[in-house]
Amino acid sequence: MRDADVTRALLDWYDIHARSLPWRVPPDASQTGQRADPYRVWLSEVMLQQTTVAAVKDYFHRFMARWPGVADLAAAADADVMAEWAGLGYYARARNLLACARAVVADHGGRFPETEAGLRALPGIGAYTAAAIAAIAFGRAAVVVDGNVERVMARLHGVRAPLPGAKPELTALAARHTPQDRPGDHAQAVMDLGATICTPRNPACGICPLQAFCMARAEGIAAELPAKVPKAAKPTRHGTVWIARRPVDGALLVERRPPRGLLGGMPGFPGSNWESRSPAPASPPFAADWRPAGEVRHTFTHFHLILSVEVAEVSGNPDRGEFLPPSVFDPTALPTLMRKAHDLASQAFLPR
DNA sequence: AAGGCGGGGGC
């Protein structure tokens, strides 16, 4: 296989089949020198970290409408950004997003650095995102390696070694294919291929522009690659949240979670820790006529959670959290677990 | 080097 032939086939395919995405410059415009707005590229790439295109689109449009440029975002209130991010997951991304925007304004005159190293030094920008922005927004021949690229390279070159150990080898292979000309289009071509044809399961090898070059295809093992070391099974944990309602105005007691860790910086309801391996009863944050509203099930990255929801009508002033009346409280600003608990509690509070 | 960190969609 000649690497240049693979690159040529990829770009030819991309010129015809490139997906139209809100943060992307189409290939015909790209070839005339037009480049994507670095802010849009950065915002989309951070949202796309471990997240599918379909899940990102609406969030991207809302962020762009509310904060059209990096200076607008840098000036935003933390709580507003976290609320706009609610539901997208991996909330450290939102905290780093804001920190990055403020660093770009404070330290770089409001313009993103154009080199991989400069980008890599910013909060929330790692090896992948730095390379992607450098290639797509600034035309640098950076080697862009994400899960799609790993999969395409493993199959194309028949790499049987398992991830994550095989990552350096796959990166070296990706480097061989990266062109000096149109590196951004090339990176996006590989990722489009991985998302639409060279998919994790049931790859559509019959319509793949690289089928003539693909070693895994020739050996009939495309669907088996890349190999991965088995992951540990998720344990199931138990916990409790207490949702207090003030009868006079229907306000709910909400508190902001600690800035780091699980659901860090996001609003939620007072709760136990979620370490228990069994559904043991937990102590409420203060005395009230607590009654069970039911259970919520949710799966995080590394454990399943069964969360008991208890509710009570509470009139006094609590020593933690804050009562937020319906006119102020926005349930869509909650992370999904807390939104599930809120929905369950709302049923329990209905007049019977 | 390993583990923490969301949520949704596909199968």
Added chain:
DNA sequence: GCCCCAGCCTT
């Protein structure tokens, strides 16, 4: 149910 996803950060 399990797997994956345009990964990053901390320890």
